[in-house]
Amino acid sequence: MKPCFAQRIGKTLLAVMMVLVASHGSGQEPYDQQPINYSQKSTDNPIARLQQQLDQGQQSLDFDEEHGFLKALLKSLDISPESQVLVYSKSSFQLQQISPRRPRALYFNDDSYVGWVQRGDVLEIMTTDPVRGEVFYTLEQQPEGKPQFVRDQGQCTVCHSSSRTQRVPGGLVRSMYVMSSGMPNYGSGTFNTDQTSPLSERWGGWYVTGTHGDMRHMGNVYAKDRHKPEELDREAGANVTDLSELFPVEKYVTPHSDIVALMVLEHQLQMQNFLTLASHEARRSAHHDQVMNKALERPVDYESDTTVRRVQGAADKVVRHMLMVDEAALTDAIAGTSRFAEEFQAKGIRDAKGRSLRDLDLKTRLFKYPCSYLIYSKTFDQLPLNMKAAIAQRMREVLAGEDTSGDFDHLSRADRQAISEILQETKPELWKLGE
Structure with a gap:
């Protein structure tokens, strides 16, 4: 016997209530609920696989006094040092160690990203889980004991799961008006940059090495007047091929912050x-x-x-x-x-x-x-x-x-x-x- 109209309505309301409870009852982000379950252990990503190899003694990471585990980690993840790009805005949780004289270095391949800060306590890692999205880890820069990647517990996704990342755990490149200290002037606004951004809005707070003719960007310079941060000397930052006069480049794995690497990075992050x-x-x-x-x-x-x-x-x-x-x-x-x-x-x-x-x-x-x-x-x-x-x-x-x-x-x-x-x-x- 077919169910009556009232029974059908009752089943529909029950189904809707079940979905609403599953979706909103916990107050979690949608990506933290079924079936994504973002906060559960991620095993299908390069860092998880590397940690397993370290735990089983199949892999090791060498430590050096200048860069800690950086060079060994790049090699293990098959990330080329040539991918290095440098950001001097204080936009990392290790912001106290970052300035135009000590920029933060980023390295990447198609699925992993490593951040290194001079005198930093940790390496910062973002890596791709093909189902969940970007997963965030730190690696303490201490030579004692076995290297242990520690997964972020939600601090990173405060910024890395916003409208700037399509509201999923992801990466982004931000361009800002930055003062000489490296502190962004947030009151002047920021730009979320990708392949659609004109160069005139890109790379505020970033070093940029390379040539680009008559086009101008926001990189390599900082605002001199905190009341008029938008008045940048873009000419001084244009077509820069040598950064050695701006900071001690010998402290870094390479002396570059390549313009092509920056453009590829911007496309890749938003595409991912x-x-x-x-x-x-x-x-x-x-x-x-x-x-x-x-x-x-x-x-x-x-x-x-x-x-x-x-x-x-x-x-x-x-x-x-x-x-x-x-x-x-x-x-x-x-x-x-x-x-x-x-x-x-x-x-x-x-x-x-x-x-x-x-x-x-x-x-x-x-x-x-x-x-x-x-x-x-x-x-x-x-x-x-x-x-x-x-x-x-x-x-x-x-x-x-x-x-x-x-x-x-x-x-x-x-x-x-x-x-x-x-x-x-x-x-x-x-x-x-x-x-």
């Missing part, structure tokens, strides 16, 4: 945030459907219209950032001072014509073929199937020229063809999902 958002949206909406399906006695594989919309919305955000929509155009050529660009491109997966999504342009835009290399990342590969399919379908529509919104007009016909051919050859399983 969008991928994490896609992971969370697909998993949380599927969990929501599971609760409702059980309560309403629907088929276990029923996918609600709400879930379809959430997945498509997140997929569109991924595709827009991946295909470099609204990228700030370069009006002059960019050239770094380190070997970062060479090493970055050498890691590319190449098709039969020798093309790679890691090939750099640096004349009018960042990449020669405007599609993010993070399409090969572990986070992307572990996205739920419905999310990957939605991204693949949207990618095919755009690259086939079927999107008429105008948002992707920056992609020429040659761009679309090249990206399509590269993906068909180097990631065929994704390409088939979009069919």
